[in-house]
Amino acid sequence: MLLAAHEIATALDGSxxxxxxxxxxxxxxxxxxxxxxxxxxxNTSNRAVAIVYPHTTEDVSLIxxxxxxxxxxxxxxxAGSSVEGNxxxxxxxxxxxxxxxxxxxxxxxDDMDVVVQPGVNWMDLNREISTTHGLFFPMDPSPTATxxxxxxxxxxxxxxxRYGTMKDWVLNLTVVLPDGQxxxxxxxxxxxxxxxxxxxxxxxxxxxxxxxxxEITLKLAPVPADTSVAVVSFPSIAAAARTASALMxxxxxxxxxxxxxxxxxxxxxxxxxxxxxRKRVWDEKPTLFLKFSGTTEGIRQDxxxxxxxxxxxxxxxxxxxxxxxxxxxxNDLWAARKEALFTMVSTRPAGTVLWSTDxxxxxxxxAEIINISKKECSALGIFATVIGHVGDxxxxxxxxxDPNDAKMxxxxxxxxxxxxxxxxEMEGTVSGEHAIGTGKKECLVDELGLETIGxxxxxxxxxxxxxxxxxxxxxxxxxxxxxxx
Amino acid sequence: MLLAAHEIATALDGSxxxxxxxxxxxxxxxxxxxxxxxxxxxNTSNRAVAIVYPHTTEDVSLIxxxxxxxxxxxxxxxAGSSVEGNxxxxxxxxxxxxxxxxxxxxxxxDDMDVVVQPGVNWMDLNREISTTHGLFFPMDPSPTATxxxxxxxxxxxxxxxRYGTMKDWVLNLTVVLPDGQxxxxxxxxxxxxxxxxxxxxxxxxxxxxxxxxxEITLKLAPVPADTSVAVVSFPSIAAAARTASALMxxxxxxxxxxxxxxxxxxxxxxxxxxxxxRKRVWDEKPTLFLKFSGTTEGIRQDxxxxxxxxxxxxxxxxxxxxxxxxxxxxNDLWAARKEALFTMVSTRPAGTVLWSTDxxxxxxxxAEIINISKKECSALGIFATVIGHVGDxxxxxxxxxDPNDAKMxxxxxxxxxxxxxxxxEMEGTVSGEHAIGTGKKECLVDELGLETIGxxxxxxxxxxxxxxxxxxxxxxxxxxxxxxx
Numbered sequence: 001m002l003l004a005a006h007e008i009a010t011a012l013d014g015s016x017x018x019x020x021x022x023x024x025x026x027x028x029x030x031x032x033x034x035x036x037x038x039x040x041x042x043n044t045s046n047r048a049v050a051i052v053y054p055h056t057t058e059d060v061s062l063i064x065x066x067x068x069x070x071x072x073x074x075x076x077x078x079a080g081s082s083v084e085g086n087x088x089x090x091x092x093x094x095x096x097x098x099x100x101x102x103x104x105x106x107x108x109x110d111d112m113d114v115v116v117q118p119g120v121n122w123m124d125l126n127r128e129i130s131t132t133h134g135l136f137f138p139m140d141p142s143p144t145a146t147x148x149x150x151x152x153x154x155x156x157x158x159x160x161x162r163y164g165t166m167k168d169w170v171l172n173l174t175v176v177l178p179d180g181q182x183x184x185x186x187x188x189x190x191x192x193x194x195x196x197x198x199x200x201x202x203x204x205x206x207x208x209x210x211x212x213x214x215e216i217t218l219k220l221a222p223v224p225a226d227t228s229v230a231v232v233s234f235p236s237i238a239a240a241a242r243t244a245s246a247l248m249x250x251x252x253x254x255x256x257x258x259x260x261x262x263x264x265x266x267x268x269x270x271x272x273x274x275x276x277x278r279k280r281v282w283d284e285k286p287t288l289f290l291k292f293s294g295t296t297e298g299i300r301q302d303x304x305x306x307x308x309x310x311x312x313x314x315x316x317x318x319x320x321x322x323x324x325x326x327x328x329x330x331n332d333l334w335a336a337r338k339e340a341l342f343t344m345v346s347t348r349p350a351g352t353v354l355w356s357t358d359x360x361x362x363x364x365x366x367a368e369i370i371n372i373s374k375k376e377c378s379a380l381g382i383f384a385t386v387i388g389h390v391g392d393x394x395x396x397x398x399x400x401x402d403p404n405d406a407k408m409x410x411x412x413x414x415x416x417x418x419x420x421x422x423x424x425e426m427e428g429t430v431s432g433e434h435a436i437g438t439g440k441k442e443c444l445v446d447e448l449g450l451e452t453i454g455x456x457x458x459x460x461x462x463x464x465x466x467x468x469x470x471x472x473x474x475x476x477x478x479x480x481x482x483x484x485x
Numbered sequence: 486m487l488l489a490a491h492e493i494a495t496a497l498d499g500s501x502x503x504x505x506x507x508x509x510x511x512x513x514x515x516x517x518x519x520x521x522x523x524x525x526x527x528n529t530s531n532r533a534v535a536i537v538y539p540h541t542t543e544d545v546s547l548i549x550x551x552x553x554x555x556x557x558x559x560x561x562x563x564a565g566s567s568v569e570g571n572x573x574x575x576x577x578x579x580x581x582x583x584x585x586x587x588x589x590x591x592x593x594x595d596d597m598d599v600v601v602q603p604g605v606n607w608m609d610l611n612r613e614i615s616t617t618h619g620l621f622f623p624m625d626p627s628p629t630a631t632x633x634x635x636x637x638x639x640x641x642x643x644x645x646x647r648y649g650t651m652k653d654w655v656l657n658l659t660v661v662l663p664d665g666q667x668x669x670x671x672x673x674x675x676x677x678x679x680x681x682x683x684x685x686x687x688x689x690x691x692x693x694x695x696x697x698x699x700e701i702t703l704k705l706a707p708v709p710a711d712t713s714v715a716v717v718s719f720p721s722i723a724a725a726a727r728t729a730s731a732l733m734x735x736x737x738x739x740x741x742x743x744x745x746x747x748x749x750x751x752x753x754x755x756x757x758x759x760x761x762x763r764k765r766v767w768d769e770k771p772t773l774f775l776k777f778s779g780t781t782e783g784i785r786q787d788x789x790x791x792x793x794x795x796x797x798x799x800x801x802x803x804x805x806x807x808x809x810x811x812x813x814x815x816n817d818l819w820a821a822r823k824e825a826l827f828t829m830v831s832t833r834p835a836g837t838v839l840w841s842t843d844x845x846x847x848x849x850x851x852a853e854i855i856n857i858s859k860k861e862c863s864a865l866g867i868f869a870t871v872i873g874h875v876g877d878x879x880x881x882x883x884x885x886x887d888p889n890d891a892k893m894x895x896x897x898x899x900x901x902x903x904x905x906x907x908x909x910e911m912e913g914t915v916s917g918e919h920a921i922g923t924g925k926k927e928c929l930v931d932e933l934g935l936e937t938i939g940x941x942x943x944x945x946x947x948x949x950x951x952x953x954x955x956x957x958x959x960x961x962x963x964x965x966x967x968x969x970x
Binding site: 108110111112113134135153154155156160164165167168177181182183184185186187188189190191192193194195196197198199201202204205206210222223224225226245248249250251252253254256293294295297298301302304305360361362363364365392393394423424426427428429430431432433434435436440444447448449451452453455456458459461462463474475 | 597620638640649669674677678683689710734741845849877915917921934936941944946
């Protein structure tokens with residue numbers, strides 16, 4: 001592997017490599033940083049032998065050709081914000097860091113699309129284009145995420161109810177295949193196409209196991225003329241979920257997001273929220289966060305409609321039925337939703353870690369699975385919060401525990417395991433938006449069965465016969481390949 | 486091949502086959518009907534040796550096992566409404582007719598999803614569920630289309646601007662692989678998932694070349710609280726397209742469809758429209774059809790917003806700026822859009838045929854490509870109309886010509902060829918929603934290049950080594966496989 005690393009360094013630098021080289025790094029601390037995540041419980045002990053920094057698609061192709069010749073694993077690295085060990089290096093190899101491929105290559109405002117390199121951060125892009133062109137990219141993952149990782153995990157977030165997931169917004173990809181060949185999944189930028197296999201959607205969500213994405217063409221959406229936010233608290237998760245369902249079914253077009261937070265998470269906001277968030281005292285009950293978008297007048301009408309639906313629902317809500325009166329208040333209310341996970345991370349006691357996981361189930365089962373999972377956490381006596389994208393039947397549980405307490409760790413693992421299997425019993429999925437990585441490989445077998453996994457592996461083997469593209473993710477390396485290696 | 490057909494008949498019937506068998510048909514007229522389309526110019530002279538009628542996924546698996554053993558091609562047949570020869574049988578084989586797999590297997594109204602067999606017609610489904618459950622399936626292809634074909638071609642239609650295309654609405658598929666193995670692309674019904682490769686989106690749009698779809702789980706959308714329709718005529722296609730673009734960019738959420746028809750097509754409505762459509766005299770100018778959806782009051786606001794945007798655009802519109810005043814008028818106006826293609830088909834002179842094709846380009850190039858294509862049709866002196874999904878940069882040209890006039894046929898072919906290549910020069914696609922079939926295989930090579938087609942073929946070969954699944958579609962059979970066969 002080191003041989004391959006040195007060859008890459010020489011090829012990229014045109015000079016002999018050293019740990020101070022601009023294009024390659026052997027530093028143990030940095031290798032550790034690139035092979036481990038504090039946000040994730042899915043860490044492996046192996047590390048890559050080197051980190052390389054491509055600047056162009058051609059650089060990546062060159063790296064791949066060398067790795068292919070030596071049968072050395074390649075592991076792409078974006079922002080490091082994924083939580084299922086997606087960028088870990090269980091089979092070591094070369095870590096390909098995309099931080100220097102961070103340019104917006106072309107913005108076609110009239111066509112409402114943009115071409116970016118994988119290292120571009122989505123919030124940076126949105127800041128740049130929303131005021132100048134009235135456009136934005138409507139996915140909403142971790143604030144630190146970059147587009148390469150967003151493609152790899154098929155991310156989504158709070159806007160998915162209105163805008164779908166990552167796969168719905170990628171027009172084409174430039175991909176370096178394991179042997180270094182450069183392909184486009186589609187050449188043009190039409191907003192729709194039914195020309196040939198949808199290679200784009202196959203690569204989206206494949207976690208870098210089929211090839212390395214080096215350029216991404218994205219659809220953009222017009223910034224809504226106006227937005228607003230409301231919060232409504234309920235006596236129970238079930239009542240909140242029933243109301244969410246009624247709201248989704250009433251055929252408003254302006255309901256852009258529908259989020260839920262449990263009473264524990266609401267309490268966190270009161271205690272640890274930012275100054276803006278602590279301007280108000282939050283009702284410590286299960287709470288729906290609603291985002292509206294459209295024209296100002298249209299939103300006013302939609303809000304009136306929501307009030308009517310909730311009034312007619314017979315649910316005991318409306319105790320703290322609150323609509324933002326000003327833009328500032330709208331921002332403050334939504335900040336509460338966006339800060340939720342950070343309040344958990346930033347306030348956890350020394351020595352504890354966070355196990356954050358997500359599942360998605362058919363809409364009608366959401367309240368039930370949240371309630372059972374909460375009960376299991378309570379029984380363990382651990383601190384745990386729930387945040388959900390209720391419009392998609394998708395929710396996250398974040399559990400705080402001491403990883404050195406082996407018994408507790410095992411029990412937390414059992415809660416997660418039970419949650420996964422409960423989701424499957426309810427015809428759900430073990431990953432709504434975080435992908436599989438190393439953390440959910442066993443669950444994926446339970447979800448899909450060996451035949452479907454076998455078909456995925458057939459496709460992988462066809463394009464990556466040496467199994468060097470991010471090996472050990474999504475599914476294990478087949479035995480016959482391990483024997484060769 | 487006949488041997489395989491007889492084996493299938495025996496296996497399905499449990500008795501010896503005859504042309505009167507319930508489950509298999511050798512009738513020449515019916516074989517002709519299933520191998521040819523009046524709607525399409527992409528017909529081939531070969532026919533299947535037999536038509537078989539499965540009732541269940543297991544029937545299809547049994548058919549596939551026998552065909553696989555004999556290396557006999559299988560060609561799925563739905564409603565026969567596709568236009569690129571997608572169900573033709575250039576390599577003969579067995580035609581698998583899904584007309585008896587036409588059941589809704591499960592409707593989960595609370596989860597807003599439904600499980601259907603491939604032979605279900607989308608309009609039948611919508612009639613059934615819209616009034617009883619307030620739900621609908623938002624794609625809008627040919628009225629005769631069935632879900633199997635809609636999956637195969639990744640269809641869309643007038644609603645794509647608001648709701649995306651078929652790939653965005655399929656939750657999972659049951660697929661029979663070429664060797665008869667039955668797999669699910671995903672087991673559950675969560676509205677989103679990032680668990681493993683997106684096999685669903687790979688099969689959607691693959692035109693039955695990777696496997697045979699036998700069950701489809703679809704997301705449903707809530708029926709909008711209200712809808713409305715408006716029509717606005719313009720002095721030119723360019724002015725209409727500019728206005729469409731301005732409307733799309735203004736961030737209304739209630740604009741659900743944005744369609745364009747040229748002056749020729751508008752004239753057809755005046756002369757050959759249904760009684761409802763001929764209630765009004767249509768302005769014979771390029772015309773935008775706008776559909777709104779949302780709450781009644783929200784729509785009223787959106788319409789006011791549209792008027793303002795058009796007023797401020799400086800375009801010479803508004804001569805015939807017309808909003809539906811009643812539900813009846815709304816239906817009549819939209820009927821004009823929906824009848825457009827039928828007015829062409831039903832009124833064409835004896836001896837002429839229709840060449841209907843579509844491309845999609847980035848939004849800013851739509852007016853330009855429509856205008857050039859219209860000029861080329863005029864230069865030929867043929868009758869041609871344009872209908873476009875302007876919100877997606879996608880448009881259809883329908884050309885009427887005498888197929889026995891070899892010179893004219895060649896010249897019409899050249900217009901189509903030029904249109905495809907112009908779309909590619911503009912970074913568009915040769916097929917916005919009709920797929921490739923046999924008709925656009927050469928164009929697809931021009932669009933994607935041999936490397937990308939090669940990758941598609943690599944995936945096909947991995948799952949269909951004998952190349953028996955709908956062979957000759959999307960791309961040609963590779964030479965090494967032809968030699969074996």
